[in-house]
Amino acid sequence: MTSADQVNRLLALVPYLQSHPDAEMGATAAVFGVTAEQLLDDLNVLWYCGLPGGMPGDLIEIDMETVAESGRIRLTNAEYLSRPVRFTPDEAMSLVVALRAVRELAGGHLAEGIETALAKLERAAGAGSSTPQVAVAGGSEEIREQLAASIEAGELVELDYIGAGLAPSTPRVAPVKLITRDGYGYLQAWALDRSAWRTYRLDRIGAVRRTGTAAGEVGTPPQFGPGWLEQRPDAAEVTLRLAPAASWITEYYPIREVRTEEAAIEVDLLVADPAWLRSLLLRLGSDVLDVRPPEAAAAAREAAADALAVYAAE
Amino acid sequence: MNLAICLLMARRFIEKSQIRQVVEGYHDLSDAAFERTFERDKDELRAMGVPVETGSNNPLFPDEVGYRIRRKDFELPAIEFTPAETAALGLAATVWESATQAEQAVTALAKLRASGVDPDPARLDALAPSIGAREPAFASIWAATIERAPIRFGYKGRPRRVEPWAMTYRRGAWYLLARDRDKAEPRMFKVARVDAAAERIGRPGSYAVPEVDLEASWGSLEPKQPDAEVVLGIRQGRAPDLRRRGRPVSTQQEVPAGYDVLAVSYARAGDLVGEVCAHGADVVVLAPAPVRRAVLAELRATAGGRP
Incomplete structure (x- = not known):
């Protein structure tokens, strides 16, 4: 935390507290993304701030007793700071890029307001065409729109889905959230036939059939944040030793650790779905130099033998 | 203050x-x-x-x-936002996975709140987008792009001196469009392949970013247009992704029972071989012979106990 960050925050905190009288400490700290301790520190700094001259009547007034007693903040004598300071270039760009990511995922009526908010924000920030573009592989807008509508209606849907194992299926699910992870859009849903939370990649959903049946209460899905695989109890760690030509996988898949050697790389992966690992090993083919534990490669070895048998039978 | x-x-x-x-x-x-x-x-x-x-x-x-x-x-100019716009802004502040950028977006939203914008978080409950920034060089390149500061970094084993113009986030990866000073022309860099944090070699604002057609530049990141074709046997009901890209054809060759014959176009032979292999016994190459040989060689490597 540099002092510049703090000044920047204080210049927003003063107008915020004036437009939200008796703001609650916890809620205010959350709005500014800081801890309650940091917020208290900010208030103590503000206490010494004010108009030039430093006379008692010139200073910003904060009722620190009320803060201590009821956790509510009352700030006065700062009418000259009623508007927040402009965005820093970094803030403007971070928020614009984030909003573009929202646009990539939203469909249909959810997208409403995003385009215009983006235009207003860019105007306010003075951001030009050089702000980053964002593209997410989120499947078709029609699919997203249907899913968003079913989520809102709390309705069960049937999906045409091609899983990582590449076999098609038609799961019946209660859709809950559309999320992105590592540049791909996913549907998070309660899968009825498995009685478990599942994620479905949006670009692999071929069709959504609305059933008209109410989904009922399904609860809250698990956090699908960074390291979501770590939370899967059935995920196992597999180490692959690969030829350098296969190093592209480190950019495409969640990897725990990469060790680079002269003529090979070693990567540690978490694998929740054996079918996914089988496909990956088949795809990498001769670039796979070693797999640990060795039994993790058994399914791929069998699948390759089956495929060779088809060629031999022709 | x-x-x-x-x-x-x-x-x-x-x-x-x-x-x-x-x-x-x-x-x-x-x-x-x-x-x-x-x-x-x-x-x-x-x-x-x-x-x-x-x-x-x-x-x-x-x-x-x-x-x-x-x-x-x-002062931040006064902007009126509709409830729908406000909700989108509220969601946007939760998008960044990188703590530094998340902080920036949260502070930006706090400034909007300070001017009376109050997002209703429930409105876009069904959406949870995110942007990662795990690339080690991300922070230094992002800052240099914002401040228009020339930088140098190692890329594919060679030192580069560039003037950052713009960044883009495609399918989970960050890219930098920059003018390469030594080659005196714009180049696209994948941030994940930049060796380590970029180093400043000039003052902020010391060059101008020209009007470039960003869309066209990013276009070079899109997959190459397919220019070759392969004839595949695909087991019925399987490999729908390949089926979608293919068209049914007839062949003189013998086709295994239960397989359809489709012609699929592709851009890069290596990618296609990997894709076909990934489907195991569900997809076989019928023609041309070099692709078929390549697939067989890869399958033998996977089947042959190595590993």
């Missing part, structure tokens, strides 16, 4: 000696400490995007330099 308030309230340029007298926290400092602190505070305000102007009140004595902040340059 007090410096900002002092300069903001001033109707005219204030000289440094006056600032030292009136600003709380300055008058007890020694001469040298005051100079240092004042310069630092002033630079911090400028880095925050607050323009601190210098000028003179007296046209006859232009050397008497003073400072001020214009209110219209300082």
Whole structure:
């Protein structure tokens, strides 16, 4: 935390507290993304701030007793700071890029307001065409729109889905959230036939059939944040030793650790779905130099033998 | 903070000696400490995007330099947002996975809230987008792009000196469009392949970013147009992704029972071989012979106990 960050925050905190009288400490700290301790520190700094001259009547007034007693903040004598300071270039760009990511995922009526908010924000920030573009592989807008509508209606849907194992299926699910992870859009849903939370990649959903049946209460899905695989109890760690030509996988898949050697790389992966690992090993083919534990490669070895048998039978 | 308030309230340029007298926290400092602190505070305000102007009140004595902040340059312009727009902004503040950028977006939203915008978080409950920034060089390249500062970094084993123009996020990866100083032309860099944090080799704002057709530049990141074709046997009901790209054809060759014959076009042979292999026994190559041989070789490697 540099002092510049703090000044920047204080210049927003003063107008915020004036437009939200008796703001609650916890809620205010959350709005500014800081801890309650940091917020208290900010208030103590503000206490010494004010108009030039430093006379008692010139200073910003904060009722620190009320803060201590009821956790509510009352700030006065700062009418000259009623508007927040402009965005820093970094803030403007971070928020614009984030909003573009929202646009990539939203469909249909959810997208409403995003385009215009983006235009207003860019105007306010003075951001030009050089702000980053964002593209997410989120499947078709029609699919997203249907899913968003079913989520809102709390309705069960049937999906045409091609899983990582590449076999098609038609799961019946209660859709809950559309999320992105590592540049791909996913549907998070309660899968009825498995009685478990599942994620479905949006670009692999071929069709959504609305059933008209109410989904009922399904609860809250698990956090699908960074390291979501770590939370899967059935995920196992597999180490692959690969030829350098296969190093592209480190950019495409969640990897725990990469060790680079002269003529090979070693990567540690978490694998929740054996079918996914089988496909990956088949795809990498001769670039796979070693797999640990060795039994993790058994399914791929069998699948390759089956495929060779088809060629031999022709 | 007090410096900002002092300069903001001033109707005219204030000289440094006056600032030292009136600003709380300055008058007890020694001469040298005051100079240092004042310069630092002033630079911090400028880095925050607050323009601190210098000028003179007296046209006859232009050397008497003073400072001020214009209110219209300082304040966030008043913007009206509809409830739908506000909800989108609220969601946007939760998008960044990178803590540094998340902090930036949250502060930006707090500024909007301070001017009376209050997002209703429930409105877009069904959406949870995210942007990662795990690339080690991300922070240094992002900052250089914002500040238009020339940088150098190692890329694919070679040192590069570039002027960053713009960044883009495609399918989970960050890219930098920059002018390569040594090649004197724009180049696209994948940030994940930049060796380590980029190093500044010039001052912020020391070059101009030309009007470039960003869309067209990013177009080079899209997959190459397919220019070759392969004939595949695909087991019925399987490999729908390949089926979608293919068209049914007839062949003189013998086809295994239960397989359809489709022609699929592709751009890169290596990618296609990997894709076909990934499907195992569900997809076989019928023609041309070199692709078929390549697939067989890969399958043998996977099947042949190595591993």
